[in-house]
Amino acid sequence: xxxxxxxxxxxxxxxxxxxxxxxxxxxxxxxxxxxxxxxxxxxxxxxxxxxxxxxxxxxxxxxxxxxxxxxxxxxxxxxxxxxxxxxxxxxxxxxxxxxxxxxxxxxxxxxxxxxxxxxxxxxxxxxxxxxxxxxxxxxxxxxxxxxxxxxxxxxxxxxxxxxxxxxxxxxxxxxxxxxxxxxxxxxxxxxxxxxxxxxxxxxxxxxxxxxxxxxxxxxxxxxxxxxxxxxxxxxxxxxxxxxxxxxxxxxxxxxxxxxxxxxxxxxxxxxxxxxxx
Amino acid sequence: xxxxxxxxxxxxxxxxxxxxxxxxxxxxxxxxxxxxxxxxxxxxxxxxxxxxxxxxxxxxxxxxxxxxxxxxxxxxxxxxxxxxxxxxxxxxxxxxxxxxxxxxxxxxxxxxxxxx
Numbered sequence: 239x240x241x242x243x244x245x246x247x248x249x250x251x252x253x254x255x256x257x258x259x260x261x262x263x264x265x266x267x268x269x270x271x272x273x274x275x276x277x278x279x280x281x282x283x284x285x286x287x288x289x290x291x292x293x294x295x296x297x298x299x300x301x302x303x304x305x306x307x308x309x310x311x312x313x314x315x316x317x318x319x320x321x322x323x324x325x326x327x328x329x330x331x332x333x334x335x336x337x338x339x340x341x342x343x344x345x346x347x348x349x350x351x352x353x354x355x356x357x358x359x360x361x362x363x364x365x366x367x368x369x370x371x372x373x374x375x376x377x378x379x380x381x382x383x384x385x386x387x388x389x390x391x392x393x394x395x396x397x398x399x400x401x402x403x404x405x406x407x408x409x410x411x412x413x414x415x416x417x418x419x420x421x422x423x424x425x426x427x428x429x430x431x432x433x434x435x436x437x438x439x440x441x442x443x444x445x446x447x448x449x450x451x452x453x454x455x456x457x458x459x460x461x462x463x464x465x466x467x468x469x470x471x472x473x474x475x476x477x478x479x480x481x482x483x484x485x486x487x488x489x490x491x492x493x494x495x496x497x498x499x500x501x502x503x504x505x506x507x508x509x510x511x512x513x514x515x
Numbered sequence: 516x517x518x519x520x521x522x523x524x525x526x527x528x529x530x531x532x533x534x535x536x537x538x539x540x541x542x543x544x545x546x547x548x549x550x551x552x553x554x555x556x557x558x559x560x561x562x563x564x565x566x567x568x569x570x571x572x573x574x575x576x577x578x579x580x581x582x583x584x585x586x587x588x589x590x591x592x593x594x595x596x597x598x599x600x601x602x603x604x605x606x607x608x609x610x611x612x613x614x615x616x617x618x619x620x621x622x623x624x625x626x627x628x629x630x631x
Contacts, residue, residue, distance in 0.1 A: 397577050397587070440584050467589070468558070474586040475544045475554075488544070488554060495555030502562040508519065 256303035263310040272316045279320035279342060286331035293398035301391060302326065308387040312424060321349035322384050329354055352381035353388070367414045374418040382418055386427050389415050393434040400466045401445040401473055402454065408438035444476045449489035456493045459500045468499070518604050519567035525556050527608065529564065530601040537598045540590035561591055569597030
C-alpha cells in the first residue's frame with residue numbers, strides 16, 4: 239500500500255471510511271493494482287475538489303472515492319480506477335486535460351473525456367440512449383462502466399437532490415443505464431440501478447400529479463437555495479393525504495402562502511440567529 | 516416588551532399549539548390542524564419562527580421514508596429558548612388583554628380610558 243494513501247492528514251470521517259473501503263476492496267479484488275498511481279489520482283482529485291461539497295453536505299471527494307470503490311468491486315483496471323477518481327475534475331475544477339494527460343497518461347485522459355461525453359447531448363433522451371448503447375457495444379466500453387459506477391453512486395444518494403431532478407435521473411437510469419449494464423453483463427449494478435430508480439419514481443409520484451405540479455410551479459417564486467427544502471416538505475405532506483380532493487386543497491392553500499414565504503426567506507438573518515440549518 | 520417577531524394572531528395560534536406539548540415534534544399538516552390555520556398561513560409563520568430561532572425543523576430519518584416509499588417529512592419543534600420566549604410573550608399578551616378589558620391601570624391612558 240502506498241504510504242500516501244495510508245497516511246493522509248486528518249481526513250473527514252466519511253472520506254476516511256470511503257478511502258479505507260477502496261483500499262480493502264483493492265486488496266481483495268486486485269492484489270496487483272498500481273497503488274502508487276491510484277493513490278496519486280486520489281490525491282489529485284482530493285486537491286482539485288477541495289472545498290467543494292455534495293448536496294448531502296459531504297466533501298465532494300467522497301463521490302469519486304465511492305465511484306472508484308464500485309469500479310474496484312467490478313474488477314476495473316488501474317486506468318479505469320484513476321479515471322473514476324478524476325472523472326469530474328476536468329468539468330468541475332480548474333484542472334486541465336493537458337495536465338491530467340501529462341500526470342496520468344493519455345489513456346486515463348481519454349477515459350475521462352469519453353465518460354464526460356456520455357453525459358452530453360442532454361435533453362435529447364433518445365439520442366443519448368443510442369450513444370451510451372453504442373459505446374457499450376464498442377470494443378472498449380470502459381467509459382460506460384465508469385459512467386455506470388458514477389450513476390449508481392448518484393442514485394444511492396439521490397434523496398439529496400430536488401424532486402424534479404430525481405425523477406429525471408431515475409428515468410434515465412431505467413431507460414439508458416440499466417439496459418447498458420445488462421448489455422455489459424454487469425447484472426448487480428443493473429439490478430441495483432433499477433431498484434433505486436423504481437423506488438425513486440414511486441416515492442415521488444405526487445410530484446407528477448396535478449397538485450404536485452401546481453405546487454412545484456408556484457414554488458419557483460422561492461429562492462433556489464430554500465426551494466428544494468419546501469418542495470420536498472410539501473410533497474411529503476401531499477403523499478400522506480389519501481384523497482385527491484384533500485391533496486388539491488392542500489396544494490391550493492399552500493400555494494397561496496408562497497408569495498409571503500418568499501418574502502420571509504429573503505429577509506436578512508436576524509443578528510442573534512443560531513447557526514444555520 | 517419587544518419580541519423577536521411580530522406576535523400576529525397566527526403566530527400566537529401556532530405557538531399555543533406547539534406549547535401544548537413542546538417536546539413533541541410535529542409536521543406542517545398536523546400543526547395546521549392543531550393551530551386551526553390553513554397551510555398557506557402556517558408555512559410562512561413557521562419560516563419566521565425558524566428565522567428568529569424559536570423553532571427548529573429537521574428531516575425525519577431518510578431511511579424510514581425510503582423504506583416506506585415516500586418523501587421525507589419535515590418536523591418542527593420549539594427550541595428551549597423559543598419555548599421560554601413564547602410562554603413569556605403569550606402570558607404577557609393575555610395579561611395585557613385582561614388588563615385592557617378590566618380597564619385597570621392602563622400604562623398609556625388614552626381618551627377612551629376616561630369615563631364619560
